[in-house]
Amino acid sequence: MADTLRIKIEVLRYNPEQGGEPHFQTFEVPFTHDTSVLQGLQYIKDHLDGSLTFRWSCRMAICGSCGKMVNGVPVLSCHTFLRDYYPGKLRVEPLNHFPILRDLAIDQSDFLNNKLPSVKPYVMPKEQKPLSAGTHVQTPKQMHQYYQYSQCINCLLCYAACPQYGLNPKFTGPAALALLHRYNADSRDRGWDERAELLNAEEGVWGCTLVGYCSQVCPKDVDPAHAINQNKVNSTMDYFGVLKFLMPKGGA
Amino acid sequence: MKRSNEPIFWSLFGAGGMLSALIAPILIFITGIITPVGLWMPPQAFEYSRVLGFAQHWIGKLLLLAVISLFLFHAVHRIYHGLHDLGVHAGTGAMVAAYGSALAGTLIAAYLLIAVGF
Amino acid sequence: MAQVRTYTRPMSGWWLKNPYFVRYMIREASSVFLAIYAVILLVGLWRLTQGEAAWDAWRAALTSPGSILFHWIAMLTVGYHAYTWWKVAPKTAPDLRIGGRPLPECAIAGGGWLATVGASILIYGIVRWM
Numbered sequence: 001m002a003d004t005l006r007i008k009i010e011v012l013r014y015n016p017e018q019g020g021e022p023h024f025q026t027f028e029v030p031f032t033h034d035t036s037v038l039q040g041l042q043y044i045k046d047h048l049d050g051s052l053t054f055r056w057s058c059r060m061a062i063c064g065s066c067g068k069m070v071n072g073v074p075v076l077s078c079h080t081f082l083r084d085y086y087p088g089k090l091r092v093e094p095l096n097h098f099p100i101l102r103d104l105a106i107d108q109s110d111f112l113n114n115k116l117p118s119v120k121p122y123v124m125p126k127e128q129k130p131l132s133a134g135t136h137v138q139t140p141k142q143m144h145q146y147y148q149y150s151q152c153i154n155c156l157l158c159y160a161a162c163p164q165y166g167l168n169p170k171f172t173g174p175a176a177l178a179l180l181h182r183y184n185a186d187s188r189d190r191g192w193d194e195r196a197e198l199l200n201a202e203e204g205v206w207g208c209t210l211v212g213y214c215s216q217v218c219p220k221d222v223d224p225a226h227a228i229n230q231n232k233v234n235s236t237m238d239y240f241g242v243l244k245f246l247m248p249k250g251g252a
Numbered sequence: 253m254k255r256s257n258e259p260i261f262w263s264l265f266g267a268g269g270m271l272s273a274l275i276a277p278i279l280i281f282i283t284g285i286i287t288p289v290g291l292w293m294p295p296q297a298f299e300y301s302r303v304l305g306f307a308q309h310w311i312g313k314l315l316l317l318a319v320i321s322l323f324l325f326h327a328v329h330r331i332y333h334g335l336h337d338l339g340v341h342a343g344t345g346a347m348v349a350a351y352g353s354a355l356a357g358t359l360i361a362a363y364l365l366i367a368v369g370f
Numbered sequence: 371m372a373q374v375r376t377y378t379r380p381m382s383g384w385w386l387k388n389p390y391f392v393r394y395m396i397r398e399a400s401s402v403f404l405a406i407y408a409v410i411l412l413v414g415l416w417r418l419t420q421g422e423a424a425w426d427a428w429r430a431a432l433t434s435p436g437s438i439l440f441h442w443i444a445m446l447t448v449g450y451h452a453y454t455w456w457k458v459a460p461k462t463a464p465d466l467r468i469g470g471r472p473l474p475e476c477a478i479a480g481g482g483w484l485a486t487v488g489a490s491i492l493i494y495g496i497v498r499w500m
Contacts (some may be wrong), residue, residue, distance in 0.1 A: 016375045072388050097378035099312035107376050129442065141470060166381050167336065186467075201253040206262075209333050210458055211394050229462040232262060266462075272404055273455035273482070276448045278490035280407055282497055284441025286431040298429060299498055301421040307418055316415060320408050327405035328494045334398045337380060360392075362414055 007082050008089035009040055011052065014100045022100060024091070025049075031082040037090065038066050038077040041104070054104035061219055064155030068104055071094040074160035075216045089095050095156055097166035111156060115172055119180035120197055124191035142187035149182035149227055151220040158214035158224050164207050171196060171207035174214035174224035180204075181227035192247070198237060205231045261351060263328055268326025271289070271318065279319070313365045321358035328354045377484075399452035424475035456482025 006028050014022035027048050029040045038056055045052045052076075056066040061079040068077045071091050082090070098106035105165045125136065157176035159165050172180075180199060183189050198204045208228045215225040239244040286293045296302070306312035328350040334340050389487040410432075417428035431437060459482050460475040467473065 005413075014377050016377075019375055019377075022377055061459075096379070099378045101374055101376055144268060145465065145466075146468060152267075163337065163381070163384055166384060167339070197253050197255075200255045202256045202258070206256040206258040209337070209398075210461060211391070211459060212458055213388075213390050213394075215461070215483075216390065223461070225458075225461040226465075230464060232259075233462065233464070235256075236259035236263055239255075269455055272448060273452040274486050274489045275493060276404060276407070277445050277452055277486070278493050279440050280445040280448060282412070282494065284432060284466065285438060288429070288441075290440060293498060298459075300418075300425045302452070303418060303425070307415065316411070320412050320415070322403050323408035327401035327408065330398050330401035331405065334395075334401070337385065337395070337398065357408065357412055361415060362410075362421050368415070370485045 004032055005086060006030050006042070007086050009037075010091045011041070011042065011044070011094040011104065012091075012100075012187055013052075013103050014094075016102055026089075027227055028169055029082070031086075033083055034094075035082045036078050037068070037070055037075070037080045037082060037092065038141050040082050040090075041077065041092065050104075052104075053102045055109050059115060060069055062153060064153035065073050067155045067157050067160065068094055073218060074157040076155060076157070079219055082121070093162035096205070097160055097162070097169075098156070108156065110158065110169060111154070115176040116154070116179070118172060119176045119183070120191060120195055121179045121183060123183060123186055123189045124194060125188055126190040136188040143229075145187065146182045146185040149185070151223055152179060152182075152222050155219065157217045157219060158222075161211075161213040161217040163213075164209060169176060170203050174228065176240060177205060177208075177231070178224040178227040179221055181231055184231075196238065200229055201237045203240075204230075208232070254359075264322065264325035265329035266326075266328075268322035268324070271322050271365040272326055273338070275319075276323065307365065307368045308370055310370075317358070317361050317365060320361040321354070324357045325351070396447065397451060399456045400447040403440075403447045404451070407444050407448070411473070452486050453483070456480075456486070 008026055009029055010024045010026045011096070012022050014026050020209075029042045029043050029048075031040060036059075038059065040058075041052065041054055045054075054066070056078065058065070058076045062156040063074050064076075066077045067074060070077065070080055071085070072093075074095055077092070092104065093098050093106045094106045098108065098110070101107050107111060123136075129136075133136060140203075144167050152174060152175050156175065158178075162171075162174050180195055184192055184195060200206075205228050207245070208225075210229055212225045214222045218224065234243060280291060283298070287295070287298055307316060332342075332347060332350040334347060340346075385395045392424065414425075414428050417424040432441075456479045460473075460478040463478055466478070
């Protein structure tokens, strides 16, 4: 192809069987105008070094599997293009703040096993209705109160962007707290009290210092910083006992 | 999970952050730069009798107390959390020192505002 | 599953690795200058209670080059705090909507910056002419 160029990709390598420190390995990869960073990594795996390990699935920015640090910025590698780094080079690393399993694959279990379930990410209605009673209705206006937060794909870019999670992994973190707010803000949900203990804790919203980078890097325009900081106000009102007078759902 | 007492400190931090975002740059500019240099501000603006009158008026007292106290509470909150950001996990001692000094500054300011007369 | 030997990278120097974090740390560091300024005002208040000579000595101390330099740095860093305070205000504000659409972030931040400019002009006018 006439318009094929070559670019250098430095990849962080780590082998758990050998242990020790991770190191960078440089590969040279051909690319065209529409080659994504993910395709660059796949080229390495297919043609240069089959042992390179990384996660990916959908290639269209919806599965949330292929997050990587590219030149220090958390991105979806399928949604980022090699052309934007040319004529420079790229440095591809696993997502920050997570333990590295192998090469670019991180251990997501803290998020999947601890953080995500801890916010009770499901609608808790006031009372369970039988199926025969029909659906829980909601107006478009009510839906807009949480819609944006429901777009999260659990890609963990926001955790890689959050130094507070890196400094203290007990912090519940951006995506899980945004989901906590997504359900609290849902007109069908009455789970505020059940989620309040986590929300009001140091591990909840109070672990955040509003760096704000989480909202910046989100590929789905979820705004975790807004979710968390609105809930600092809610948590404060709850602390001083005035929230129950202001809650649209009456705190029930 | 333990309920955080952060709402108390965060409220003071927020009040100080709001007040300082509104007026701190101009206050520093007036009291620390243009008045000492003698530019765009006549020296009489800060002569003894005028400032004393301001500090003796209840509005002046309220403003001085709010500025000194809330600026301090805002600042120590960020300094305390900044230590954590720098990897210094100073613990309860640092917390007491940080917010304690802001409280001390508040009490001293309140005492001086009473001592300055009415 | 057998335990895999993972590698966790250290956090040291994290804030130097991304300009976004450097700006965050400057924002946080502005508080040091604000605290020193509050102490300077507190000392001024103390000197005021001691009479005219003490007050004039405090004012004279403020004319030293070191003091002027400090206040320049303090004004710039605290000014940066003011800029960022309003810039992040859309994150702390409630979910503001007009006609079902979220209020644009620049409207909230812009309103804040205008408020700071307005308050500054007002204070300058009061100190100078009232």
